[in-house]
Amino acid sequence: MMVGPGICGEVAQMENLGDIKIGQRVQCNGHRGTVKYVGEVPPTKGIWLGIDWDDSSRGRHDGSHEGHKYFKTRHPTSGSFVRPEKVNFGQSCMAAIRSRYGGVENAGIDEDNWAVVQKQINARFLEMVGLDKISKIQSEFGKLKRVILDDYGVNGAGSPGELQTHCPLIEELDLSRNLLSSWESVADIAIQLPKLRLLNISDNRLMLPENPIELQDAFRSLEHLIAGLLEYTWSEMMTCATMWPHIKSLQVPYNHFVVLEPSPSNVLSQLKFLDLDGNPIDSWAEINKLGKLPCLETLNVSNTGLTDIYFPTEKPDQKTDLFQALRKLCITENKISKWQSICELDKLKQLENLKIMENPLMEVENRATNRQLIIARIESLKKLNGVDVTADERRGAEYDYLKRYGKVWLELVKTQDEEQLRNFMKEHSRYPYLIQKYGAPDEGEFKVLSTTLKSKMISVELFSPNHETKRYKKMLPRSMLVQKLFGLVQKMFDTGNEFPKLTYISSKKPGVEIPLDNELKTLDFYSVEDGDQISVRW
Missing domain, CATH: 2.30.30.190 (CAP Gly-rich-like domain)
Structure with missing residues (x-):
């Protein structure tokens, strides 16, 4: 059989x-x-x-x-x-530490059995192994602060007090992929480690605790927990969360979270970092249920199947009361395809850092254009996909964005079609603000230009704020690339090895300076016209 x-x-x-x-x-x-x-x-x-x-x-x-x-x-x-x-039934945590960090075979013998072993083995064996080496190894355990025991067959704490006696300084402990079967067995380990700050318990099959609050004392110093692949629902994870009163970072990737629920006021109240990567949540309405976590600064919802982002507010440009402390959001590897979702992110009051690679939306335009369109839509953004957003880049992105949709905006203003205006605002909620900042787009910018030679040339004044005597009026082709203009001003202003910084000042908007920071764009792209100025700094 x-x-x-x-x-x-x-x-x-x-x-x-x-x-x-x-x-x-x-x-x-x-x-x-x-x-x-x-x-x-x-x-x-x-x-x-x-x-x-x-x-x-x-x-x-x-x-x-x-x-x-x-x-x-x-x-x-x-x-x-x-x-x-x-089958292998595993070993105690202390035995695993001896096996992993002992260095010699008999460093893994339990302390209780060591005296018996000493009597049984002969002098030649002692001489060969070296008792002084074993003693040194055992004393070194007391210095361990970071212990990695992934896939070491750990099944429990072992003898009472053994861990605390030999390894009292452990601050970080990796117990992933072991043979632990309950949170009680994990608590038996943790309670012996008074300095334990970070614990990785991923890929174990832990039965839910009968009385989780009674285990709080075991995790009194725990601040960072990694608990992926436990096959828990969010409700089950919240049952466990009552054990971690001071948790600040919680990584729970690849569990069975589909439906979330607001956490009780006494649970996760100090949480700053939450990683939900790989959970099949798929609806942003579920994510919003976490919006009342008072200290949450970083949220990772990558690879969860999200298709859109939405914060319920009365007006498209109104800030949300959810996620008051959120500064960093990672939504990579999802199914977000509409710009409206990006506009919704502008409703977050503190958002500074966004990661959004590998979404269908990022394939609509080239990478540089997508970056500009995102920056222009989210006012508070300081870092996008790991790259800092400079003040000059923001000005350029916002001005290009204003021009890109200027013709549509002017048409909507003219027709006063309320439904179309509402639809426009869903995808461009910051547009009215940008008009206040830079001025409304001019209809003349969108008129078809004459093809005569004269119409292809514009007269501009080139000057340097640091050298008032250097002012030049030049006729330049509208189609001139900014790259060629750089070469021209280097010669005119004798900048030497210094690379000039150019900004465009419109005669119609004298208080606004627009950086000419894209070398592959033309003067016409920036709407440079007759009588305008270009400032040269270096």
Whole structure:
């Protein structure tokens, strides 16, 4: 009878069969699973373990054999029956630390058994290993501040007080991909580490705590928790969150969050950083439920399937009362395709840093144009996709944006079509503000120009604020690239090796200076006309 997937081939850590518990985590050939059944499986003799494997392809069935259901599995093919001696039951946290950081084989022997071992082994063995080396290794454990035990088969704290005695200074602990089965077992570890600030518990299968508030003391110093791949819903995660009274950073990627809910006032009240990457949330209405978190400064909702962004306000240009402290937002790898979503982000009062790569919207224009259009739409933005937004870049982006949609705006003003104006404002909520800042677009800018030679030339005054005696009037072609104008002014003003900085001053808007910062644009693009000025600084 074949009841299991085959020989596991690991060195098993055998326990008394009576000590094996339902819900216990085990490992076999790199695969982890949960014990769901301990007992006989007729017609075979002896004890079998019914295992529900994390990887459904590792199993063979749904916990049934010859028509009898022995245990329930997460997946129709994730179950197997395995002999106890074929699986690894893991090791204590302290044993794993000795194994990972001990450096010699017998550094992993438990302290309680060390005296017995000393009596049993002969002098030659002691001489070969070196007791002084072992003592040094054991004392070095007390200096550890950052411990990484990912995939080390950790199943619990071990002997009471052992961790606190040997590793009291641990501040960061990685327990991802281990054999922990409950938050109580995690708390048994954490309570022995009074300085524990960061904990990674990802990719374990932890049963929800019966009384989470009673475990608060274990996590009293914890500020940063990484808990991805726990297969929790948001509601289940919030049940656990009552254990972490001082949590400031919470990374919970790739769980089963679909529907969110506002957290109670006493939960996550100090949270500054929240990472929801990879959860299938998909609706921004769910994200808005987190909007009352009072201290939240950074939010990552990448790869969640979001299609749009929306904050409920009475007016398109009104700021939202949600996410009052939010400064950084990451929405990469989503399905956002409309500019209206970008305008909605301008409703956030503190947003300074935005990451939005790998969305359909970013494929509409080239990268440089998309960057300009985003900067112009979000007033408070200081960094976009990891690159700082300078004051000059903002002025240029806003002015180009004003000109780009100027013809449409003038037409809407003329026709006074209220419905079309409302639709325009949904995608261009900052446009009226930019008109106040730079002045309304002029109809003359959008008229078809004559093709005569005279109409292709404009007279401008070139001057330097630092050298008032240097003023030149020049006839320049409208089609002249800013790049060529740079070369011209370098010779005229003798700037040497200094690269000049050019700004355009319209005779119609004398108080506004527009940087000519795109070398591949023409003077006509910037709407330079007869009688205008170009300031030269270096």
